[in-house]
Amino acid sequence: xxxxxxxxxxxxxxxxxxxxxxxxxxxxxxxxxxxxxxxxxxxxxxxxxxxxxxxxxxxxxxxxxxxxxxxxxxxxxxxxxxxxxxxxxxxxxxxxxxxxxxxxxxxxxxxxxxxxxxxxxxxxxxxxxxxxxxxxxxxxxxxxxxxxxxxxxxxxxxxxxxxxxxxxxxxxxxxxxxxxxxxxxxxxxxxxxxxxxxxxxxxxxxxxxxxxxxxxxxxxxxxxxxxxxxxxxxxxxxxxxxxxxxxxxxxxxxxxxxxxxxxxxxxxxxxxxxxxxxxxxxxxxxxxxxxxxxxxxxxxxxxxxxxxxxxxxxxxxxxxxxxxxxxxxxxxxxxxxxxxxxxxxxxxxxxxxxxxxxxxxxxxxxxxxxxxxxxxxxxxxxxxxxxxxxxxxxxxxxxxxxxxxxxxxxxxxxxxxxxxxxxxxxxxxxxxxxxxxxxxxx
Numbered sequence: 001x002x003x004x005x006x007x008x009x010x011x012x013x014x015x016x017x018x019x020x021x022x023x024x025x026x027x028x029x030x031x032x033x034x035x036x037x038x039x040x041x042x043x044x045x046x047x048x049x050x051x052x053x054x055x056x057x058x059x060x061x062x063x064x065x066x067x068x069x070x071x072x073x074x075x076x077x078x079x080x081x082x083x084x085x086x087x088x089x090x091x092x093x094x095x096x097x098x099x100x101x102x103x104x105x106x107x108x109x110x111x112x113x114x115x116x117x118x119x120x121x122x123x124x125x126x127x128x129x130x131x132x133x134x135x136x137x138x139x140x141x142x143x144x145x146x147x148x149x150x151x152x153x154x155x156x157x158x159x160x161x162x163x164x165x166x167x168x169x170x171x172x173x174x175x176x177x178x179x180x181x182x183x184x185x186x187x188x189x190x191x192x193x194x195x196x197x198x199x200x201x202x203x204x205x206x207x208x209x210x211x212x213x214x215x216x217x218x219x220x221x222x223x224x225x226x227x228x229x230x231x232x233x234x235x236x237x238x239x240x241x242x243x244x245x246x247x248x249x250x251x252x253x254x255x256x257x258x259x260x261x262x263x264x265x266x267x268x269x270x271x272x273x274x275x276x277x278x279x280x281x282x283x284x285x286x287x288x289x290x291x292x293x294x295x296x297x298x299x300x301x302x303x304x305x306x307x308x309x310x311x312x313x314x315x316x317x318x319x320x321x322x323x324x325x326x327x328x329x330x331x332x333x334x335x336x337x338x339x340x341x342x343x344x345x346x347x348x349x350x351x352x353x354x355x356x357x358x359x360x361x362x363x364x365x366x367x368x369x370x371x372x373x374x375x376x377x378x379x380x381x382x383x384x385x386x387x388x389x390x391x392x393x394x395x396x397x398x399x400x401x402x403x404x405x406x407x408x409x410x411x412x413x414x415x416x417x418x419x420x421x422x423x424x425x426x427x428x429x430x431x432x433x434x435x436x437x438x439x440x441x442x
Contacts, residue, residue: 014041017339018122026078057191125319134256172270180278181219190373
């Protein structure tokens with residue numbers, strides 16, 4: 001490893017927040033050679049996680065919107081290293097990456113270690129099956145681009161099989177049952193409702209969508225979107241009802257089988273296509289890693305400065321961090337807007353740290369919630385600042401809500417690419433979509 005006297009900043013996890021932070025630090029500290037910035041991720045490309053349900057349904061071609069980490073690093077004066085963190089030595093200040101294997105299980109990148117002076121962990125979250133029998137074996141998950149691609153491939157095969165088989169479509173064969181009525185589950189159900197009908201229209205005419213394809217959302221709480229305002233929940237439920245998507249609230253799943261879900265009340269929900277979106281946790285490797293404090297969800301417990309409680313040189317943010325919400329006994333919710341805010345704060349914090357200045361505290365600002373149901377509807381609640389204080393008073397629907405939803409992704413692109421490239425990418429996507437099918441057919 002090449003010796004250097006520059007401050008070593010290592011960021012583990014290239015999700016929305018981690019990549020934005022690496023890009024901003026690279027453009028300043030990296031470009032001026034005031035620090036070396038290294039971003040580590042287990043994959044070669046980045047895709048905004050809130051879009052994974054569109055990749056799974058086929059309404060988005062991920063190859064058109066993915067970003068290559070190596071290119072982004074070259075353009076913005078930081079380094080990218082492929083690998084998956086699996087251990088940490090705090091005494092030596094070393095991050096260890098597991099060997100990287102190819103599709104056949106053969107090692108092509110050996111185990112490596114990277115020294116840090118400042119470490120930022122932003123590895124996101126994965127689905128939490130809560131140890132429920134059969135979930136890991138029989139359900140699909142949407143934690144990564146690879147899982148979204150796998151789901152899309154499976155969906156196409158199931159529909160092609162149903163179209164060509166010589167026997168009637170059996171009960172549950174094309175029934176999609178989604179565990180969890182949060183934003184992911186609801187948006188996925190709406191996207192799948194749209195994409196499956198598009199798929200049938202492209203020639204699979206032996207499938208009758210209204211008869212053969214069914215969608216169910218199962219939620220243990222008494223209402224959908226339990227963490228969001230009731231007006232938003234009610235508006236979303238009404239939109240789903242108009243699509244004939246079945247909502248089953250107050251039903252706790254106790255087992256998943258090849259045939260479907262079993263609930264605590266004794267119901268069997270027939271479904272050969274099952275998706276688990278009922279909860280999240282931080283990756284298992286973080287559990288009490290190197291003696292750092294973690295909670296029951298494997299999240300690293302951090303102070304309001306986003307420093308871990310037992311090591312001031314290690315920061316954590318996003319879904320993998322348990323960050324106190326200022327003035328309450330609650331934690332900052334695992335949402336994209338929180339990760340974006342924390343990345344902005346950490347950019348200032350790390351620069352302050354290098355300059356010997358005090359670190360700012362993070363205060364979560366809720367800008368509202370938006371639920372996008374494909375082409376059918378977008379509903380949400382936005383936070384107004386008319387009185388100088390943030391309060392949730394304004395419901396938005398339709399074109400306005402859709403515009404705000406799209407703007408969130410554009411803000412992410414702006415943070416990574418700047419105004420000119422963001423505008424050019426938007427124009428290119430507008431024209432390319434006019435020359436291709438509305439859904440990915442392979």
